[in-house]
Amino acid sequence: MKKNLRNLMMLSLVAGTLTMTSCRDAEDKKDEPAEPMQNEMHQDDDMEDMDHSSQGEMKNYQGEAMNAEFKDENTAEAYELYVGIKDALVNTDAETTQSKAQELAETEASEEVTSAAMKIADTDDVNKQREAFSELTTAMEKQLEGALASGEIYKQYCPMAFEGKGDYWFSNSKDIFNPYYGDKMLKCGRVDDTIK
Incomplete structure (x- = not known):
């Protein structure tokens, strides 16, 4: 019985270690397709003790300067507010996320x-906001098709989002600042595509 318990604990430890390091490995494997993860890293209080070299960077995260110009002013405004929502989620700031989303809902964006x-x-609820942000990203992608006059937008991907199903977001920079995890896994992800 003790041996089985010890084996179970050891397997749990190994599985947890693999899960935590899988996202760090994702940046090293930018050219390889993502492998879905079986378990999502949850934002539990016990995760606060993890070593995240980018936590200080996240606390001062203000977003990236836009390097894209749009053919249409309404799309430019909608995308700027989308990025504001993303940045607020990176900072796990539910209040700013709500405010930016309300502004976006009042623009002349698609239905x-x-x-x-x-x-x-x-x-x-920041977790519900992140779920809806996934829908917003899908909707925004349709609006961004053929909308750029110049510059680039980076479509980024986190293989661990939503219990290993993975999900996307758009960014002005190739640098990864994950809106689905914030400071828990700030750098989890990769650039999956570039919109030009």
């Missing part, structure tokens, strides 16, 4: 973008 933005604006 899908407006609907997803309202879902974010209607809750102060």
Whole structure:
């Protein structure tokens, strides 16, 4: 019985270690396809003791300067507010996320973008905001198709988001600042595509 318990504890420790390091390895494997993870890192208080070399960077995170110009002013405004929502989620700031989402819902964006933005604006639960942000990203991608006059937008991917299903977001920079995990796994992800 003790031997089985010891084996179970050892397997749990190994599985946990592999899960925590898988995202760090993702940056080293930018050219390889993502492998879905079986377990998501949850934002539990016991995670605070983990060593995250980028935590200080996250606390001062203000977002990246936009290097893209749009053909349409409404799309430019919608994308700027989308990035504001993303940045607020990186900082795990539910109040700013709500505020930016409300602003986005009031712009002349597509109906899908407006609907997803309202879902974010209607809750102060950051986990629900992150789920709705996934929908917003899908809707925003449709609005970004063929919308750039110049510059680039980076489509980024976290293989661990949503219990290993993975998910995307858009960024002005190739640098990874993960809106699905904030300071828990700030650098988890990779650039998956570039919109030009």
